[in-house]
Amino acid sequence: xxxxxxxxxxxxxxxxxxxxxxxxxxxxxxxxxxxxxxxxxxxxxxxxxxxxxxxxxxxxxxxxxxxxxxxxxxxxxxxxxxxxxxxxxxxxxxxxxxxxxxxxxxxxxxxxxxxxxxxxxxxxxxxxxxxxxxxxxxxxxxxxxxxxxxxxxxxxxxxxxxxxxxxxxxxxxxxxxxxxxxxxxxxxxxxxxxxxxxxxxxxxxxxxxxxxxxxxxxxxxxxxxxxxxxxxxxxxxxxxxxxxxxxxxxxxxxxxxxxxxxxxxxxxxxxxxxxxxxxxxxxxxxxxxxxxxxxxxxxxxxxxxxxxxxxxxxxxxxxxxxxxxxxxxxxxxxxxxxxxxxxxxxxxx
Amino acid sequence: xxxxxxxxxxxxxxxxxxxxxxxxxxxxxxxxxxxxxxxxxxxxxxxxxxxxxxxxxxxxxxxxxxxxxxxxxxxxxxxxxxxxxxxxxxxxxxxxxxxxxxxxxxxxxxxxxxxxxxxxxxxxxxxxxxxxxxxxxxxxxxxxxxxxxxxxxxxxxxxxxxxxxxxxxxxxxxxxxxxxxxxxxxxxxxxxxxxxxxxxxxxxxxxxxxxxxxxxxxxxxxxxxxxxxxxxxxxxxxxxxxxxxxxxxxxxxxxxxxxxxxxxxxxxxxxxxxxxxxxxxxxxxxxxxxxxxxxxxxxxxxxxxxxxxxxxxxxxxxxxxxxxxxxxxxxxxxxxxxxxxxx
Numbered sequence: 001x002x003x004x005x006x007x008x009x010x011x012x013x014x015x016x017x018x019x020x021x022x023x024x025x026x027x028x029x030x031x032x033x034x035x036x037x038x039x040x041x042x043x044x045x046x047x048x049x050x051x052x053x054x055x056x057x058x059x060x061x062x063x064x065x066x067x068x069x070x071x072x073x074x075x076x077x078x079x080x081x082x083x084x085x086x087x088x089x090x091x092x093x094x095x096x097x098x099x100x101x102x103x104x105x106x107x108x109x110x111x112x113x114x115x116x117x118x119x120x121x122x123x124x125x126x127x128x129x130x131x132x133x134x135x136x137x138x139x140x141x142x143x144x145x146x147x148x149x150x151x152x153x154x155x156x157x158x159x160x161x162x163x164x165x166x167x168x169x170x171x172x173x174x175x176x177x178x179x180x181x182x183x184x185x186x187x188x189x190x191x192x193x194x195x196x197x198x199x200x201x202x203x204x205x206x207x208x209x210x211x212x213x214x215x216x217x218x219x220x221x222x223x224x225x226x227x228x229x230x231x232x233x234x235x236x237x238x239x240x241x242x243x244x245x246x247x248x249x250x251x252x253x254x255x256x257x258x259x260x261x262x263x264x265x266x267x268x269x270x271x272x273x274x275x276x277x278x279x280x281x282x283x284x285x286x287x288x289x290x291x292x293x294x295x296x297x298x299x300x301x302x303x304x305x306x307x308x309x310x311x312x313x314x315x316x317x318x319x320x321x322x323x324x325x326x327x328x329x330x331x332x333x334x335x336x337x338x339x340x341x342x343x344x345x346x347x348x349x
Numbered sequence: 350x351x352x353x354x355x356x357x358x359x360x361x362x363x364x365x366x367x368x369x370x371x372x373x374x375x376x377x378x379x380x381x382x383x384x385x386x387x388x389x390x391x392x393x394x395x396x397x398x399x400x401x402x403x404x405x406x407x408x409x410x411x412x413x414x415x416x417x418x419x420x421x422x423x424x425x426x427x428x429x430x431x432x433x434x435x436x437x438x439x440x441x442x443x444x445x446x447x448x449x450x451x452x453x454x455x456x457x458x459x460x461x462x463x464x465x466x467x468x469x470x471x472x473x474x475x476x477x478x479x480x481x482x483x484x485x486x487x488x489x490x491x492x493x494x495x496x497x498x499x500x501x502x503x504x505x506x507x508x509x510x511x512x513x514x515x516x517x518x519x520x521x522x523x524x525x526x527x528x529x530x531x532x533x534x535x536x537x538x539x540x541x542x543x544x545x546x547x548x549x550x551x552x553x554x555x556x557x558x559x560x561x562x563x564x565x566x567x568x569x570x571x572x573x574x575x576x577x578x579x580x581x582x583x584x585x586x587x588x589x590x591x592x593x594x595x596x597x598x599x600x601x602x603x604x605x606x607x608x609x610x611x612x613x614x615x616x617x618x619x620x621x622x623x624x625x626x627x628x629x630x631x632x633x634x635x636x637x638x639x640x641x642x643x644x645x646x647x648x649x650x651x652x653x654x655x656x657x658x659x660x661x662x663x664x665x666x667x668x669x670x671x672x673x674x675x676x677x678x679x680x681x682x683x684x685x686x687x688x689x690x691x692x
Contacts, residue, residue, distance in 0.1 A: 068532035069622025069661075091492060091533075093484030100485070109451075109460045121502060134532060137484075175532055201603060207626055208589075208596045215630045217583040 021299060023237045027057070028297035030234070033225040037082040040220045042075050043213070044206035048199050051312050052079060052171070058291035059235045060194025060284060061150050061170040063185075063316060068175060070199050071210070076131050076171050084227040085128035085167070092138040098145035101125050102155040103162070120162060125149050128165055128228055132172040136182045146170065147189050167232055187275055187319055194284045195309070196316035234294075241290040243301045246345030248286060251306050253342050255281035258318050258334070266341050272324035273334060277317035284313045303344040311335055364643060367581040371401065372641035374578070377569040381426045384564050386415050387557065388550040393419060394639075395541045395656050396515075400427075402635035403579035404538025404628065405494050405514040407660060414543040420475050420515050422566055429472035429572040430509065436482040438525065442489035445469055446499040447506070464501060469493050472509055472572050476516040480526045490514065491533050511575045531619065531663060538628045539653070540660035578638075585634035586644045590689035592630065595650060598686045599626045602662050610685055616668035616678055621661040628657050647688060655679055 031053060038049055048064070055062050056079070064072060073089060080087035090101060103123030109116050124130065125146070132146055149155050150170045154163045172193070174185070190196070202210065213220075226234075256262060259276030260269050269276065286301075288309035293301045311332065318331040375397055382393060392408075396419065399406045408416045417433070424431035434445060447467035453460050468474060469490070476490055493499060494514045499506045516537065519526060534540075546554065600606055603620030604613050613620070630645075632653035637645045658679050668678070 067619060067622055069535045069624035071623060089492075091488040093488050095483050095485045108462075134530070137530070175530075201600075201606060202623065204593075204596045204600055207600070207623060208592050210623060211592055211595065211626045211630045212587065214627050215583060215587070215634065217580055 020237060020240065023234070024294050024297055024299050027234050027237065027294050030226045030230075031057070031295045034079070034082045037222045037225055038075070038078050041078050041222060042071065043209045044202045045070075045075065045199060048197050049075065049079075051195055051197050051309075052076070054288060054291045054295060054309070055195050056083065056167075056169060056231065057234055057238050057295060058194060058284075058287045059167065059169075059238075060287065061172070061192065063190060063193040063196045064171060064173045064199055065176050065196065066173065066199030067201075070201070072173055072199060073131060073133070076129060078222045080129045081222040082225050083231055084224040085169075085231075086165070087129045087131070088124040088127040089131040089133060090124050091133050092135050092142070094137060094139065096138045096142050098142050099123065099157070101142065101145050102149065102157055105158050105160075118158070120157060120160065122162065123155075125155060126162075126165060128167055129169050129171065132170055134175050135172040136174045136184055139183055140186075143183065143185060143189065146172075147192055150192055167228055167235070187317075190316045191278055191280050193316065194288065195312040197312055198315075238291045238294050239287070241294055241299060241301060243286060243290065244345075247289075247301055247303060247306060250303060250342065250344055251285040251289070252282045254285060254306070254310065254338060255279070255314070255317075257342050258314065258338055266337075268334070268337055272320050272327075272329050273318055274321040275319035277314050281314055281317045285309060288313055307339060307344075310339060314338075361643075364581060364584055367577065368585075368638055368641050368643055370574075371578050371581065371638045374570050374574070375639045378423070378426050381566050381569055382419070382422050385422050385566060386419055387554045388546045389415055389419065389543055392541050392543045395539055395653070396420075396423065397639060398632050398635045398653060399539045399541070399656075400513060400575065401578055401582050401639060402538060402628075402631045403511070403582075404631070405536065406516070407534070407537040407540040408515060408517045408543060409540060410543035411545065414545065416517050416543055417475065417477070419543075420473070424473045425566045426569050427572055427575065428568045428570065429511070429513075429575075431473045431475070432468040432471040433475040433477060434468050435477045436479050436486070438481060438483065440482045440486050442486050443467065443501075445486065445489050446493060447501060449502050462502065464504065464506065466506070467499070469499065470506075470508060472511055473513045473515065476514055478519050479516040480518045480528055483527055484530075487527065487529060487533065490516075491536055494536055511572060511579070531661075534660045535622060535624050537660065539632065539656040541656050542659070582631070582635045582638045585637050585642070587630055587634060588645065588689075591633070591645050591647060591650060594647065594686065594689045595626055595629045595633070598654065598682065599629065599658075601682050601686055602658065610682075612678075612681060616665050616671070616673050617662055618665040619663040621658055625657060625661045629653060632657055651683075654683060 034053060035049065042049060052062055066072065077087045101123050102125055103121050105118040106121050107116055108119040135143060135146070149164060153166065153168055154161050255277040257265060258269060258273060258281070259265060260273045262276070285306055289301045289305035292305040292308055314335050315331050318334050320329060320331055320334060324330070378397065379393065386393065396406060410416060421431065445467050446469055447465055449462045449464050451460050452463045479487060479490070493508065497508045497512050499508065599621045601609060602613060602617060603609060604617045629650060633645045633649040636649040636652050637643070655676060659675055662675060662678065664673065664675060664678070
């Protein structure tokens, strides 16, 4: 390793700070354009669109829970077009196999030599955005194949490793209404998703607007706003955003206080929670907050940024117990109480 | 978003003539079908509504209710390229969409992979007894339905236009069936019920089908015309108060929405989604167009409520115990939904 003198480093820091400010302005402007494009085809669902965009800029995967027919596919494929990303959808079924996701090897003949070789046929996971529809309909081994690809951004078939395209996002949906014959994702696997989002019916007037726009012949096209490469550069900028120590402590405390076994856990956590948020909870609170800050054009993270992603980050990481269920308390309510109990740093940033 | 606008006069003229052609086509098609299919006027009408709206259809009913006959005849009179797949427990996705085979080039001796089109490459595919096949194969068909293209080995092959899927289901109580998940049922625009005929019509069927008379169906329109007609249907105006009625109706089926009636909370385990509202509007537009009108009236909506909602509402266990049928429930929901004024 060389030992560079301090001077150029400082200069670089100053230069990159100016660049970073420009970049942050560009990011927040890019986000506005994306939102405008997506709103051409998607009516309402502002929170969900905002959260999915945030996860894209933070480089995380999303778990989406909602009944069928709420235009989830349209939303995600429109975002794919706005970001010039390849999009694939896989319907998960009880008989889907890991190879249906990752790909398989086939025997192929070399035209010039006549010798036969195994050739890899990439599966649908080789894309930028993968919509894994109704992931809880498929057995655990197939779920695990997807989750491995999510985590490692690569798949291994017959001992050969194939690297996925970048960026790579998984948006997995779960259908809440039919629980028969489903395989709920284990907590540990849910933990791999940055956000858990809930998509609900639209208010009547918005539903009417959708009906009017989708049953006529005006087909609006979504324009590309930024491309995948730019998005990845923006992800780096998001990660470089500084966070004040007290805010990191606040995020760590929010996640930590949700664990019933830990010292200092509030009484309601001990009463109602069987499983609290992992270290990934705190990690994604900060990463999500950084993305929120940058998307809003700010080079620093505030307490509000953390709070605005708290539900999406913690919802699937806090598992309530039987007593909570019988008293009608869900993880949403736990998160609300947690935010009342854990006090934010005084500086008020 | 887009408003039902008053279009320029020349556009309206063109639309008017399209509507007139649609109305004529409907009469001609029904007249031809009447030569071969006895009775079943209401389901046949619903099939036309679905096809002119560009939707895929689910046909239900006991065996021997002329489901296949109706579909084959429609394909003939509309001059659509028709294929039929019998769904079986061992059917694979590639049996539907197609497969790549290794082929030897006769001149060079090299082997190359070649895509062999599956039966979906047609205008109208009848998916017979779709619930007898395992989920992955069902999903393959539904994906094709939605995307109107097949991707195999990284290459995308577009399907011919127009493209319709008409699926039949055997009744759920039978063993060895794989019920379609509700998310996948939702992709069918209408669920059309064909029932046994009244006695005198049944007599007529037996007389016809055992006689020496051969009926030749005439072609009355071209399949390509359907593409134009589907777009003309979308230009039909949906008055705001009727749009409101549609949204009120769908919303009343959702047990989790605040203010829904008590009997819905009791008898419904899941309600109709956004696609129900979209398909109600589109099917009502189609019903109006088939009648030669450019504006939807409340009667058009009434005609399509049951086939649009039938497969989109899940009954609770309580409903089963109390023997409430889906049709009764839908009628009850229609009963409590305020009708738009001035229609």
